[in-house]
Amino acid sequence: MSVRATTPAPTRSAPRRRPTPNGGRLGLLAVSVWTEIRSSFRTADFAVGAIAVPVLLYAMFGLPNASSVLDGGTRVGLAMLVSMSAYGVVSLAIFTFGDNLAKERGRGWTRTLGATPFPTWVHLVGKVANGVLLAVLIVAVMFALAATAGGVSLPPGSWLALGATMVAGLLIFSTLGFAIAFLARPRTAAVIANLIFLPLAFASGFFVPLGELPQVLRDVAQFLPTFHFGQLAYRVVMPDGDVEAWTGAATGATWVHLTWVLGSAVVLAGLALLAARREAVTRRG
Template sequence: MKTLVKLEIARTLRNKKFVFFSVLYPVLLYVLIAGGASEDELVKGTKLTLPLLMMVSMASFGAITAVLVGNSEKIAKEREKGWVRQLRLTALPGRGYVAAKVASASVVSLPSILAVFAVAAAVKHVRLDAWQWAALTGSIWAGSIVFAALGVAIGYLATGDAVRPITFIIYFALAILGGLWMPTTTFPQWLQDIAAWTPTHAYAALGQAIEVGDAPHLKDVSLLFAYLVLFAGGAAWLYRKDTRKA
């Protein structure tokens, strides 16, 4: 499985388009949204300035791009080309293939997180304690596994032609509803109530709690864990279903 993980990482890093969208795109969005914002004024309904709020949001957005979009498209295309079927003929167990996809996606999500942090510190003078930087990196990186599992599930659900539109509809809907592009405090109350139960909202909330010096809230951690069980369970069921078809 280690060999497959290394292969997946190498293939991903050679994809310049993927690197742009997962690393540079979130950085550009951060500069566009927070570049001209006040470094002192708090966003209404929060304890954070817009540069701090969007730093976590864009780091999370970049990580989701790496693990969700990358996984779903690659798996759907590999199924279509027969690569997954060939792997089933080797000694690699099915769970090994899925684990390799999740692990490799999680590894390549790290540069997108660090790039946003670096730009926030350089351009908007974001300053945090060392433990906060470490905790932010760890929580956003670990939380991306939830969306990696979702990417695997979509990859087994959709065909090669349909996977991109399906993925991007889910991707943008989760980003918008979760408040990754704009604070959810700007939403109507009914939409805020819905957004509070999305995985992206809970994901961003982990980092936002750390930025104000608190531990991540139990509700957000529990919600993310529930989504991980749901997405991973769905991926496992779809994998078994795909195996029976083969």
């Protein structure tokens, strides 16, 4: 009786998953954010302009009159804190997402990224995350200065609400920065950003209360999203009476201010998206 040897059937091993470079999309996003942060702090003029200027303006114009009190009990130091913080985050939004991105377009960096597998959205989200971090840094320094040297005292919830409002302002006005970046020529983006930002900040009452400005500027302010953002920010920590006394403008309904701010963000985001798509089509053609 013969016994026939049998060969065991080979077992199939499960296919090995290839390790994802840089930890996948989250890893790429982390690298993008870290790169943007390092780039921001390596540029001395940007760091000074974005962070130091609002703090210096508050120190020069807010602290000397910080102990004065409005009729409703609000300290002038608190009103100036809101004004200069709004100035800082709007400036950061316009120049971080406008001038810097336009420079990248001029150097051909965005075109190079478009020809690689690197997702464009990761690059843009990295810029937004970097802007949020810088906005938090600006707000933290401003709050510390106001609390220590300006005598401003608020409940913890009010500090958090005001800080969250400022970060939301950065995200909202980043749409204006993106619109400038994609609509303007790279060489003229910085000039256009200044021509847009400075009149916006001045006419919105960030530097001088609207009651001290000519009537024509007070009329124009009603159509500026930065003015309505300021109205929302003041209301977080100030009663309506003091907001009206400080800004020199009649307070309106909250939904009106929200409509102006969010509506302008939607329109500007649409313009930026159309301009970016047009550039992509032109590049492929």
